[in-house]
Amino acid sequence: MPFAQIDVVAIVLLVVVLVLVALVVVLPLLFVLVDLAILAVLALIGIVGKAVFRRPWVVEAVTDRGKRHEWRVVGWRRSGERCREIAQSLEAGVIPPPDTAGP
Numbered sequence: 703m704p705f706a707q708i709d710v711v712a713i714v715l716l717v718v719v720l721v722l723v724a725l726v727v728v729l730p731l732l733f734v735l736v737d738l739a740i741l742a743v744l745a746l747i748g749i750v751g752k753a754v755f756r757r758p759w760v761v762e763a764v765t766d767r768g769k770r771h772e773w774r775v776v777g778w779r780r781s782g783e784r785c786r787e788i789a790q791s792l793e794a795g796v797i798p799p800p801d802t803a804g805p
Contacts, residue, residue, distance in 0.1 A: 753778060761785055763792060773800055 758774035759781035775781040791798045
């Protein structure tokens, strides 16, 4: 009979340890995953909203001295193209005029 009592005590201790591990490790990890999922959904909504409502993307370039140049470009693809165009112009030493890109 003493072995049966030890088994019960061991099982109870194991259950207590597993519950504590779940509370200390698993539950916070679940909260982090839920937070990341919410953040990803909000970012996706923002990107889709920008595309659907045709809000311009801001392309920025900052000189070594801190002077900031800004161009507003409508469209995801067009903004990528404009980034490359601006980068090539800046590498050639030419600063494109602001807001020259069309939709």
